[in-house]
Amino acid sequence: MIKPITAAWHFLQAQLRPLPVPTKSYAGCTVIVTGANGGLGFEAARHFARLGAARLILACRSTERGEAAKADIESSVTTSTAIEVWPLDLCSFDSVRAFCRRAESELERLDVLLENAAMLSITPAGMAEGYEMQVTTNVISTFLTVLMLLPLMKRTAAKFNVEPAVTVVGSEGHFWTRFVEKNQPRIFEAFRPGGALQERYMTTKLLDILIMRELAAQLDAASASAGASPIVVNAANPGLCKSSLFRNVFLIGQFFLAILTFVLGHTSEQGARALLAAAAGGRETHGKYVDCGKVDDPSPFVLSKEGKVVQKRVWDELMEILDGIEPGVSANVKQAPLSAMATSC
Numbered sequence: 122m123i124k125p126i127t128a129a130w131h132f133l134q135a136q137l138r139p140l141p142v143p144t145k146s147y148a149g150c151t152v153i154v155t156g157a158n159g160g161l162g163f164e165a166a167r168h169f170a171r172l173g174a175a176r177l178i179l180a181c182r183s184t185e186r187g188e189a190a191k192a193d194i195e196s197s198v199t200t201s202t203a204i205e206v207w208p209l210d211l212c213s214f215d216s217v218r219a220f221c222r223r224a225e226s227e228l229e230r231l232d233v234l235l236e237n238a239a240m241l242s243i244t245p246a247g248m249a250e251g252y253e254m255q256v257t258t259n260v261i262s263t264f265l266t267v268l269m270l271l272p273l274m275k276r277t278a279a280k281f282n283v284e285p286a287v288t289v290v291g292s293e294g295h296f297w298t299r300f301v302e303k304n305q306p307r308i309f310e311a312f313r314p315g316g317a318l319q320e321r322y323m324t325t326k327l328l329d330i331l332i333m334r335e336l337a338a339q340l341d342a343a344s345a346s347a348g349a350s351p352i353v354v355n356a357a358n359p360g361l362c363k364s365s366l367f368r369n370v371f372l373i374g375q376f377f378l379a380i381l382t383f384v385l386g387h388t389s390e391q392g393a394r395a396l397l398a399a400a401a402g403g404r405e406t407h408g409k410y411v412d413c414g415k416v417d418d419p420s421p422f423v424l425s426k427e428g429k430v431v432q433k434r435v436w437d438e439l440m441e442i443l444d445g446i447e448p449g450v451s452a453n454v455k456q457a458p459l460s461a462m463a464t465s466c
């Protein structure tokens with residue numbers, strides 16, 4: 122964990138950075154946004170529609186809320202985008218597998234995978250699929266989705282001569298966790314419904330950044346002959362935003378956070394700009410933390426010697442878990458791309 126003054130300064134710098142309205146065209150592209158029915162995911166989806174994506178998949182656990190989001194987007198922007206609502210519940214591995222299989226069979230290409238859906242709870246949230254619910258949602262299912270969709274994205278790169286992007290939504294909060302579970306022999310099993318819950322969400326976001334970095338490195342290593350991964354992988358921090366994320370926090374009286382969000386928070390639409398900035402960032406953002414639109418260092422822990430060791434441990438454990446859920450899925454990382462990458466979509 123970094124010193125409070127350094128953390129506060131870092132937060133303020135990122136929070137006050139201007140976030141330009143995205144302008145990159147997504148004409149011809151297919152985009153998936155998870156958690157697209159509300160908050161930043163919804164606003165990101167609206168931007169992708171405005172920017173001309175050919176096909177936009179709103180991945181939502183409630184198709185009713187997804188359909189409402191679709192209707193809202195269609196009535197608020199002029200777009201020819203084909204918007205579809207597909208069910209995806211990250212608390213269910215069956216749902217994740219079904220979603221990814223559908224994408225494999227129905228999508229000809231996948232240019233952007235915006236892994237936005239997440240939950241935050243500082244009261245016991247219970248378990249989902251044998252793991253603490255925030256860990257299942259924010260980390261395990263998030264990367265199960267990424268790994269299952271890698272072959273489609275690699276094919277997209279080769280067939281359409283483009284550079285698809287996986288953007289995982291991280292958080293400034295990853296600076297602020299002590300991550301006590303790293304001292305346990307099995308990190309993922311150390312997360313229980315009780316324990317360091319005040320830090321749990323922040324720890325899941327730290328895990329996301331560690332795993333994103335290792336994934337980027339492994340993709341590069343797997344495509345050594347082509348020089349670099351055909352897919353850009355990065356993590357985006359949207360800064361503190363007004364959304365439903367803190368619904369459970371405010372209920373139990375975290376007034377400081379409420380006031381901070383009221384005074385300094387981006388709107389969800391502004392936060393979504395940071396997500397699109399990362400998704401459009403290209404090669405220079407590969408394996409990087411894109412902090413409110415700008416490549417920046419992740420936390421000192423991530424960059425430390427210990428952080429690198431923990432990154433590999435987390436990765437190895439996660440691959441074991443994911444192969445237990447979907448046998449052989451970890452091999453999707455090493456599977457060679459069909460041909461070298463070229464320009465971005």
Ligand SMILES: NC(=O)c1ccc[n+]([C@@H]2O[C@H](COP(=O)([O-])OP(=O)(O)OC[C@H]3O[C@@H](n4cnc5c(N)ncnc54)[C@H](OP(=O)(O)O)[C@@H]3O)[C@@H](O)[C@H]2O)c1
Binds near residue numbers: 258358
């Ligand atoms: N708001 C901030 O200040 C802030 C700061 C840094 C990072 N972030 C990150 O930004 C991303 C978006 O958050 P937000 O602020 O927009 O929060 P939000 O308004 O709570 O939206 C979260 C989205 O994730 C979906 N979701 C939650 N659990 C899910 C599950 N099990 N399966 C499928 N979808 C699920 C939600 O669906 P339901 O509507 O069905 O619940 C909702 O669509 C998250 O990754 C968050 O960690 C936010």
